[in-house]
Amino acid sequence: MRGLLAAGCLLAAAGEGTRSKEVPEQAYSMAREARDGVAVARSLTYLGMRALNVQDWPSCDRFLREALARWQQLGDREDAFLSASTGVLLGWAGFLQAHYEESALLLTEGLERLRAIGERHASGHVLFHLALTVRARGDLARAVDYLREGLEICKDFQDRWQLSQGSRIALLLMDHLAGAEQQAKLVGAANAFSAFTGFSASYWRLLSGQSGAGLRERIEREGYEAAYRQGHAMSFSETVDLINVMLLELLSSKGARTGSTPSARRARTLTDRERAVLRLVSEGGSNKEIGRTLSISRATVSYHLGSIFNKLGVRTRAQAVAIAMRDKLFSSLA
Numbered sequence: 001m002r003g004l005l006a007a008g009c010l011l012a013a014a015g016e017g018t019r020s021k022e023v024p025e026q027a028y029s030m031a032r033e034a035r036d037g038v039a040v041a042r043s044l045t046y047l048g049m050r051a052l053n054v055q056d057w058p059s060c061d062r063f064l065r066e067a068l069a070r071w072q073q074l075g076d077r078e079d080a081f082l083s084a085s086t087g088v089l090l091g092w093a094g095f096l097q098a099h100y101e102e103s104a105l106l107l108t109e110g111l112e113r114l115r116a117i118g119e120r121h122a123s124g125h126v127l128f129h130l131a132l133t134v135r136a137r138g139d140l141a142r143a144v145d146y147l148r149e150g151l152e153i154c155k156d157f158q159d160r161w162q163l164s165q166g167s168r169i170a171l172l173l174m175d176h177l178a179g180a181e182q183q184a185k186l187v188g189a190a191n192a193f194s195a196f197t198g199f200s201a202s203y204w205r206l207l208s209g210q211s212g213a214g215l216r217e218r219i220e221r222e223g224y225e226a227a228y229r230q231g232h233a234m235s236f237s238e239t240v241d242l243i244n245v246m247l248l249e250l251l252s253s254k255g256a257r258t259g260s261t262p263s264a265r266r267a268r269t270l271t272d273r274e275r276a277v278l279r280l281v282s283e284g285g286s287n288k289e290i291g292r293t294l295s296i297s298r299a300t301v302s303y304h305l306g307s308i309f310n311k312l313g314v315r316t317r318a319q320a321v322a323i324a325m326r327d328k329l330f331s332s333l334a
Contacts (some may be wrong), residue, residue: 041070045086064090084113107270124317128169164194184224189239277304282321
């Protein structure tokens with residue numbers, strides 16, 4: 001049965017048509033007959049993944065929601081990675097259907113669970129998806145924070161394919177707001193790390209509505225071939241640096257136009273869950289009490305506090321609360 005499940009996962013990821021559905025369906029039937037709850041949940045996750053890849057949204061939502069419910073019943077003691085991944089897949093499906101609020105919630109919860117089990121590498125991909133989701137909700141500053149955090153993970157793991165996807169996410173976030181020459185350079189870098197073929201081509205077409213070939217032709221037509229070639233020759237660290245520079249320039253430009261204040265920018269760097277944790281900290285809650293209130297583990301609460309301290313530039317709970325009160329961050333949490 002495990003062999004069938006593994007084969008189904010590979011076929012689903014590759015989008016292998018009928019076989020990608022038949023194999024996990026067979027595994028699902030066998031798991032139900034054997035009353036193997038873990039195998040049933042896995043099969044449903046793989047069926048949902050396959051439905052997501054072919055954009056069969058009714059089936060995707062049905063399979064993944066049932067899988068998520070079963071994983072929650074089983075608890076994190078059974079395949080915590082796939083359990084967390086199921087929520088991430090459901091969140092990504094929500095984004096692709098323009099259900100941005102639910103998508104952000106599911107992706108954030110999935111990210112928290114991956115971090116809690118030490119899956120930092122996988123967290124990078126979720127951060128990229130979160131960047132797109134919160135951008136779609138109009139929060140560019142937080143989108144940039146998510147993207148930059150994901151890029152740091154790419155850099156630590158030296159994952160060329162992940163950096164290629166991060167570069168493409170950056171292009172989508174900046175859209176027409178970045179200079180054409182810099183965009184051409186970034187396209188060249190992204191293409192060097194992972195060509196616009198296979199999954200990368202499908203991923204780009206799905207998110208941007210245009211083909212990689214069409215993008216390349218536009219760059220040539222507009223006279224930015226030299227910039228493209230320069231980007232194509234950039235190193236890993238040079239590509240990360242270029243993206244960070246472009247993102248900071250974008251934020252600076254947007255901040256100048258909107259009159260964004262430092263306290264508003266500081267508040268936007270906190271995720272919804274971090275805001276909830278900070279609110280409970282201000283009310284005197286211990287890690288155990290906060291975890292019970294938010295239905296998360298004490299380890300996850302500690303992780304959030306570390307993230308809050310880092311973003312606010314403090315070392316203690318009292319300092320975090322003091323800054324929140326001084327900059328009126330709690331008014332944005334109401």
